[in-house]
Amino acid sequence: MALVPMSLLLTEARKGGYAVGAFNANNMEIIQGILKAADELQSPVILQASQGAIKYAGLEYIAAIVKIASEQVSVPVALHLDHGTSFEQAVQCIRVGFSAVMFDGSKYHLEENIAKTRAVVEVAKPVGVSVEGELGKIGGTEDDISVPARDAMMTVPEEAQEFARRTGIDALAVAIGTAHGPYKGEPHLDFARLEEIRHLVDVPLVLHGASGVPEEAIKKAISLGICKINIDTDLRQAFTAAVKQVLAEKPGEFDPRKLLGPGREALKEVAKQKIKLFGSAGRA
Numbered sequence: 295m296a297l298v299p300m301s302l303l304l305t306e307a308r309k310g311g312y313a314v315g316a317f318n319a320n321n322m323e324i325i326q327g328i329l330k331a332a333d334e335l336q337s338p339v340i341l342q343a344s345q346g347a348i349k350y351a352g353l354e355y356i357a358a359i360v361k362i363a364s365e366q367v368s369v370p371v372a373l374h375l376d377h378g379t380s381f382e383q384a385v386q387c388i389r390v391g392f393s394a395v396m397f398d399g400s401k402y403h404l405e406e407n408i409a410k411t412r413a414v415v416e417v418a419k420p421v422g423v424s425v426e427g428e429l430g431k432i433g434g435t436e437d438d439i440s441v442p443a444r445d446a447m448m449t450v451p452e453e454a455q456e457f458a459r460r461t462g463i464d465a466l467a468v469a470i471g472t473a474h475g476p477y478k479g480e481p482h483l484d485f486a487r488l489e490e491i492r493h494l495v496d497v498p499l500v501l502h503g504a505s506g507v508p509e510e511a512i513k514k515a516i517s518l519g520i521c522k523i524n525i526d527t528d529l530r531q532a533f534t535a536a537v538k539q540v541l542a543e544k545p546g547e548f549d550p551r552k553l554l555g556p557g558r559e560a561l562k563e564v565a566k567q568k569i570k571l572f573g574s575a576g577r578a
Contacts, residue, residue: 297364300372300394300424300522301464303338304498307521312573313501316340316374317565318526319356320347323558324533325363331565333367335575340394340522342374343387357390369578374426376524384414388423396426396467404429404453411461419462426500426522429457430469448487455494465498465522470515472503483511485518492519500524509571516573525568529561536560 303314317328319341332339343356351359357373364371374394375387384395397414399407411427418425430449449468458466468491471483481503492499498521504512505527512523536556540547547553569575 295364295368295370297361297373297391297393298370299422299464300340300374300426301498303340303370303372304424304465304521306338306577307574308498308519310573310577311516312577313516313521313523314338314340314574315565315568315572316342316376316500316522316524317529317568318342318344318347318376318524319360319373320344320350322359322363323554324529324561325359327533327558327562328529328565329363329367329369329371331562331569332369332371332578335566335569336369336578337569337574337576338370338372338578339569339574340372340374342376342396342524343392344376344526345379353386353390357387357392361391372424374424377428378414381410381413381417385417388418388421392423394424394426394464396428398428398467400428400430400469404457408457408460411457411463415462424464425462426465426467427457427461427463428467428469428502429454448484449491451487451490451494454491458495458497463497465500466495467500467502470501472501472507481507481511483507483515485514488515488518488520498522505529512571523568523572525565528564528568532560532564533557 307314319325341360360373372393375396377398378384378396387395397411399410415425430447470488499519500522501520502524504523505525537553540553540556
């Protein structure tokens with residue numbers, strides 16, 4: 295299928311009480327594994343490019359691979375910019391065919407975040423591209439963007455209401471206790487805060503840093519309004535573990551296809567587990 299705006303997927307998820315997985319796309323094998331998982335389970339899916347992926351592969355390469363791969367499956371696919379750093383980068387993504395962009399203005403004070411995010415909305419929506427904003431800081435590291443735990447700030451519900459209303463965003467990423475990257479302990483999500491945000495904000499909510507969050511916590515977050523869940527670390531770990539296993543069993547192997555192929559299959563199985571957990575299987 296052709297790429298679709300992310301807002302279409304999240305609107306249906308909100309109505310249906312499930313979440314759509316947003317999986318980070320870094321190379322061809324990862325993209326193939328994610329889309330094959332979604333296709334086998336007939337689930338809508340979001341592929342997203344982080345700052346690291348853009349530096350590694352380039353916007354044009356990522357867009358081209360995802361466009362070709364999405365045409366090989368029968369499920370709706372959105373291509374999303376994850377943690378966009380500037381208005382200019384959002385425009386570049388729109389020009390090469392992304393169907394959704396995120397502007398991460400969480401490091402700015404509220405008024406500046408609103409103004410910068412609104413500027414992205416004003417260029418994206420007229421051409422059918424969805425926009426995700428972020429309010430509050432999520433701890434950990436997302437490629438080149440690092441937020442120390444002591445500086446991580448939870449989303450303030452009343453500010454979230456004002457932010458969503460004044461920016462016109464299609465989705466809002468909230469900080470309720472998750473972090474990017476591997477967790478050192480079990481994360482504890484602030485469900486009371488999430489519930490309050492849901493009652494005040496009339497757009498789908500997004501959970502970043504969901505790799506490693508217990509399944510019961512994920513299910514509860516979905517029941518309280520989370521419609522998009524970002525997963526990266528769990529996929530990376532599955533992929534590299536499979537590659538390492540091949541090298542351990544066959545240290546003389548030098549064919550990249552025989553190394554990356556098993557990684558792709560391992561990643562696909564983890565993606566399928568997440569899709570089932572999020573409740574999006576059979577929702578294509």
